[in-house]
Amino acid sequence: MLRALHVAEKPSVAKKVAEHLGSLGGPTTNRSGPSPYNRLYDFETPGTPLTNNRRVRHTVTSVTGHLMASEFAEPHNKWHACAPRDLLREDVSQVEFRVADDKLPLKQQLEQEARQNDWLVLWLDCDREGEAIAYEVVDVCRKKKASLDLYRAVFSSVDKQSIQQAWRSLQRPDKRKADAVAARSELDLRAGAAFTRFQTFRIDGRYEDVQTKVVSYGPCQFPTLGFIVQRQQEIEAHAHKQFWKIDLATKIDQQHVKWSWRRKRVFDEVVASLLFERVLESPGTIERVQPKPATKVRPVPLCTLELQKRASRWLRLAPDATMEVAEKLYQNALISYPRTETEIFKPGLDLRDLIDRQRGDPRFASFCGDLLDKPANDPRSFCQPRAGKRDDEAHPPIHPTGDGSQLTDPRQKAVFELVTRHFLACCAKDGVGRQTLVDADIGGEKFEARGLIIDQRGWLDIYRWERWSGTQLPLLQEGQLFDITKVELVAGKTQPPPLLTEADLLAKMDAHGIGTDATMADHIKTVLTREYATRANQPPHVLKPTPLGRALVDAYDAMGERLNRPELRAAAEADFTSIANGKKTKAQVIAETLVTMRRCFDVVQRDVAKLDEAMRKRFGGAAGDGPAPDLNLDFAGTTCGDCGGTMQLYSRNDRPSLRCDQCETWWPLPDRQGVTIEPRSATCPLCQFQLVDIKFDPNGRKQPHCPHCYTAPPPGAHAGSTGGRMACRDCAHAGCSLATGVRGGSLAVAKCACGGDLKLRRTPAAKFVLGCTSQQCGSAAWFPSAVASARVLEDSDCPQCSAPGAPVRRLKLKLPSAKVPPGTDLNPTLCALCCRGEILHLGFDRRNLRVGGRGRGGRGRGGGRGRGGRTRGPPAPAGVDQNKRPKVAAAQPPRPAPRGPPQPLQQRGPPQPQLRR
Known part of the structure; x- marks a missing residue:
């Protein structure tokens, strides 16, 4: 008998797999293993051609998301163990992938089951992230039994038909997709940790209004924030301009007609007045009447990005909340896999069967009946959906797979309704109507009017969020004269663009390649969680940057490397795709990207004064304008290298710090207990700050420190006893006798x-x-x-x-x-x-x-x-x-x-x- 271990990504999916595969054979039993939250299901099924007709003994279990976590190896996982730049060097710091402590019981469970099985069948989500988790399971299981034969189940829904079909057509897992995720994980960890530590060391405790202890950076997070700040900058930079326009209305054959001025508006009041007088004194003449057919085209099938945008616009759901709800609907076999970039239904999918499954829901029963029962020439009958431009070759577009009429949760009910109505609209025919365009001349000025008559609503009957309406015009003839009933010269002024909505932000991220369809919502959530931006109350889901978010983006805008711009991340995402396609290797992409990140870090470190300037602009002077008592009353003061002012020694946040009385900048110093600090006559040749002598032990030697280089080590410095902060002895400057690095x-x-x-x-x-x-x-x-x-x-x-x-x-x-x-x-x-x-x-x-x-x-x-x-x-x-x-x-x-x-x-x-x- 063949023994197969099946591993799903979530316990709920494992339960569905066991239920649907177990129905092919004998009874199913379940038991508990070392991980009590991941049940084990056992059953047997007859043989298939894939198993050489051997009977199969199945064991189905699950993981709960990622089994392993990435982190820096000792000692670089500690904040002050090294200079932040060292985290961007593979030859200095190493990234480890190991099973998280809370997943050790699950690791033990997989090891126990792997020893007793011949096959390992991976039922992880069929995307790159799922493939990465799959190979985490493979690494754990094959360490206990190297001979395990690996298979991957490909499915897009957890309904019975999809699960059984996936079992009959198993494939092999793709290591390249897992490598792409591993590369992204390592690079995001390195870049995020390096720049986060750098920003935090520079900002933490220096400004009273900055409450956050960690000023984080993320390769996707900052470009996302950059879009929000850019729109705010456009709003603030907008200069209102006065304009004038002519509003015209007439009554022809007892029907009111609204006309649009072809010039739209003019910005000179004198010119506007002259044109208005000509219109006021002249009759109107119909110059052209042009009837033509009109069509309201049905939408293309639903992908993840479009689901998030439409749910934000119509359901008032944040993108991360939409994905959370969609994931629950998928696990309950009500919709297909919700993370997909595909907008094309492949020929093999039975769309009529999917429509028929919705006949039991009163909201859709009548429309589904028309689609399936009306003859092909009827405007309400079924029509093959349009094909969109996107296709990830992995999953079909999002569509309903079950009956959601029994849902009670308001959010689940709303998202399921949106998915179902969109799917049914894709399978309906376009809206058809007749449009009339009329051009008129009044005193030499051109005006136009539009009329619309809808003959067949088609998909609009089910898609209640879309509107298509118009005004019926009277019967008009070319050359016909008409009288003006109302004409006004209206003054107005230009308006700035509106704040970004989450739907707008998703569209910008997609256009610039920031994140994937599955991660965009998480990046927006991170920006909000870090308090770099907020959701404005009116209207909902409009994003506005906070002062801290503005300061960070302003600083990077002023630097040589604009890390808030999307180009760097878009190039990295393209490289990750190249790994998944086999065009590049994981090692190659990591090495090339780290070279770029080190160059960016060096520029940012060189221009760090621009970060200080941006923070002072948003938060005023540095914190501590009312200085705390002096640590050392005999401290004679030192010279600030930025402005030449005098720096005095204060106790700030229970640590010694130097504060410049002129530029109001704070420079923290080592905060070991019992430290004594004295001025030194020498000046740092790199930054011109006067040095100080620090004695950590009453019986120890004095150690020279530069206040500036201690916080922002120059390139080439190595980590000494002070960790990521640098003493003079760690400096490599050849022209200084104190520099022993x-x-x-x-x-x-x-x-x-x-x-x-x-x-x-x-x-x-x-x-x-x-x-x-x-x-x-x-x-x-x-x-x-x-x-x-x-x-x-x-x-x-x-x-x-x-x-x-x-x-x-x-x-x-x-x-x-x-x-x-x-x-x-x-x-x-x-x-x-x-x-x-x-x-x-x-x-x-x-x-x-x-x-x-x-x-x-x-x-x-x-x-x-x-x-x-x-x-x-x-x-x-x-x-x-x-x-x-x-x-x-x-x-x-x-x-x-x-x-x-x-x-x-x-x-x-x-x-x-x-x-x-």
Whole structure:
């Protein structure tokens, strides 16, 4: 007997699958597993050609949405563990996908069931997000049984016919769609976390009226906010202009006719008065009467975006609420899958059967009867729906699949009615009428009138939200004269565009490729939740930005990279589609997008003063205009690098902060308990702010800090003991003696044996050291004083020492010619682990260096002394086979120089002259 494990996306769908498939065989039983909310259903069915006619034992269960969550690996998941820019580097920070803690019982349940089954049938939603969840289930189940055969059930409704048809035509899951979702998830996490931390560090606590603690950024969220702010800017920028127009009405054959002036309006009052006088003194003449047929075309089938727009406009439902209700209707088998971009009904779908299912509902019974029972030539009979432009090749348009006459929830009832009436309207014929266009001349000015007679309403009889009406004109002849009964010169002024409605915003997001049909509603909800915009009360669902939303968009508008514009996100969405189509790989898209995001981050960091200016414009001076008592009454004050004013030390939000008395800007400082702060005479060469000395421990050393760089580290800084905030010792500026960081100092050169990272830094004595970041380790190697400068190369890994997932980066050194032997390369690029012949003669001391886990207690094969006191060669990094490494000679004591040219020797300090007898 074949055993098949079926996994659905939600418990309600699992119950439907078990009910409809169980009806093909014996009785169905259900039981509880480790996850009590995800029941297990067991039953048997006869064999099919797909199972080689073998009888099948089924077990049906479910997940509840995503099984795994993405987050940064330690320590980058902590806010102050690194500079925000490091989150945009794959080689520095890693994103992990792991089962969330609250899903561990569900993971255990899937593992238990996977061991006992031969097939894994995935009943997840048939879109990219569903495919991603499907492969999360695959990862969990195949770790316990690698031989599981994978199948994907393709369905668009959970009614009996669709479920049984999906079982008879199983397909294979598509890993490319899952990769597209994984790429989006990782990139959104990296960009969102980097810019959120940057904004929050800059804004948090500096403005009294900003109550939010986290100033978040989202790659889709900000373009969505940008559309709302752009409309508000257009409204504020609108300059009213006075205009004048002529209103004309006549009575012909006892019927009133309303005429429209072809000029519409003029903006010169004198000209308007002259034209008005000509019309006032002249009779009217009919110049042309043009009858023609008129058609009110029925709508195309319903996609997700159109459902959200129409529900917002007619039902007053927010897009996220509409999707929530539609999802419940889908789970109850009343409508088809509500997340679709398709506007075309494929020939295989029996539309007449779907119409017949609505005959039991009194609201639609009569109209359905006409569609199915009237002959084809009758204007009320069935007509094949029009084809729209969209087609995602996955799901049909949204349509009813069950009888919703018993619904009691008002929102579910309203959404079901909208879906059903739209579907029936698609299957009806167009509205047909006769239109008459009349042109008239009065004193040389042209006027026109329109009349409409409706002969067949067609789909309008069922679609109660649409209107089609007109005025019947009297019988008019060309050349006919008529008298004017009423003419007025009306003054008016131009009006600004209205605020964006949610339906308008959805249309803009769709036009610019922001989000997908399934996520657009969530992006709007996020903007509202973050209090970047609000819904105005009158009229409903009109969106207006808050001062914080305005300030953020104004700041990015002023910067070199306008992150609130949709182009960046539209390009990313196109790349995700390329992954799903197989045109690009996940790794390729992530690498390319992160390069763009790092460039954007550098520009934003450089122009951060524009964010301060935008915030001050919306919220006035920085918070704390009534400063709290001084922390240190003897603090002499420092110089502000922005305006040259004096900065005083205050306690603000229980942490020390410097406040400029002139530009009223606040600069937070480290808030460890017992900290003391004193001015320092030196000035930061990067931003011109006067430095301060901070002592964290009464017995410790003073550590210089720049107030500006501490909050906004310059590019190239690496995370020191202050985390994402930067002390002077972490700076890599070559022209400052206090800067002991190095270029590329945030990059790990190699992995230490303890599991930490070996990073390059500069000591206060200007010597370079390769040391472990773990405070408990102490593994280190010192470069000689002959090295004038050193930097870690980002894209230059050692081909001998590197291994997959464990790169060993090479270093670029600069050596002064006066301190090295003749013939030495003054700008060598080398590996600190294997280039012994090139650097040992410089005095490189690596006795305490332990690499890649091969050392033990500082005495293993990681460069310490082995048995007998003999110095061993450099160790192999993690993942490199020791037996396949190139052999290098062990370090030997210096020997007398042979006859001939002098040879470089292992030595410390300046080289000694070599003499020949």
